[in-house]
Amino acid sequence: MTGAGVAGRTTEGARAGTPATEGGTDALTGSVTGSVTRAGAARRRYHSPRRAEQAAETRRAVLVAARSLFVSQGYSATTVADIAASARVAADTIYATVGRKPALLRELVETAISGAPEAVPADERDYVTRVAAASTAREKITIYVVALAAIQQRMAPVFLALRDAATTDPECAGLWSEIADRRAVNMRRFAADLRSTGELRGDLTDDQVADVIWSMNAAEYWDLLVRERGWSPDQFRDWLIDAWSRLLLQRPG
Numbered sequence: 001m002t003g004a005g006v007a008g009r010t011t012e013g014a015r016a017g018t019p020a021t022e023g024g025t026d027a028l029t030g031s032v033t034g035s036v037t038r039a040g041a042a043r044r045r046y047h048s049p050r051r052a053e054q055a056a057e058t059r060r061a062v063l064v065a066a067r068s069l070f071v072s073q074g075y076s077a078t079t080v081a082d083i084a085a086s087a088r089v090a091a092d093t094i095y096a097t098v099g100r101k102p103a104l105l106r107e108l109v110e111t112a113i114s115g116a117p118e119a120v121p122a123d124e125r126d127y128v129t130r131v132a133a134a135s136t137a138r139e140k141i142t143i144y145v146v147a148l149a150a151i152q153q154r155m156a157p158v159f160l161a162l163r164d165a166a167t168t169d170p171e172c173a174g175l176w177s178e179i180a181d182r183r184a185v186n187m188r189r190f191a192a193d194l195r196s197t198g199e200l201r202g203d204l205t206d207d208q209v210a211d212v213i214w215s216m217n218a219a220e221y222w223d224l225l226v227r228e229r230g231w232s233p234d235q236f237r238d239w240l241i242d243a244w245s246r247l248l249l250q251r252p253g
Contacts (some may be wrong), residue, residue, distance in 0.1 A: 216244070
């Protein structure tokens with residue numbers, strides 16, 4: 001209580017125009033308060049980067065544990081207590097760091113798509129800007145598929161866990177629909193970008209082009225060919241570039 005009272009008076013002194021970091025000027029607290037305040041501020045500045053680093057490490061550990069358990073034993077069978085034990089943190093730390101299970105799964109999906117510790121908006125991703133800058137349709141397709149093959153290696157297992165979770169968890173069902181709809185919107189933009197090159201087939205609408213891409217860039221399609229049929233990521237990449245080029249683009253000549 002005493003500390004709170006001192007803090008309150010120090011704040012009032014600062015509001016009256018007396019800097020809290022200047023000793024010997026506050027009639028209620030004197031110079032000692034100013035010195036302590038300066039020392040406390042210095043300690044906070046000194047420890048802040050370390051605390052931020054520790055928080056980031058804890059968050060990473062939680063997400064790694066959640067990913068492993070969601071993928072290996074399923075979303076429904078995994079409890080927050082399981083994740084906490086695997087990450088070696090308290091359950092309350094998980095709630096404070098990321099949130100409940102649906103929030104954990106959302107974060108895993110978003111960071112897997114972004115390929116970064118934090119979710120990155122689509123327009124800010126490197127491959128998106130390179131696709132936009134490419135001049136030919138085949139070049140745009142190639143840039144996108146190379147990125148997609150890398151994304152699916154980290155995203156497909158998590159996305160399939162989300163698909164399964166969506167059958168029993170309303171929040172996960174909402175996330176599944178949200179991401180599917182977002183993918184559809186982005187693929188329509190991609191189709192329009194391909195159309196701008198003048199190289200798309202004239203008998204296909206942009207919506208048809210978008211739907212073909214949307215279906216073949218899905219985690220389920222990757223899973224069928226790579227996990228179930230044993231294709232390598234490079235085989236999948238080369239197949240998709242060739243398939244989209246032949247299916248969607250005008251034939252030369």
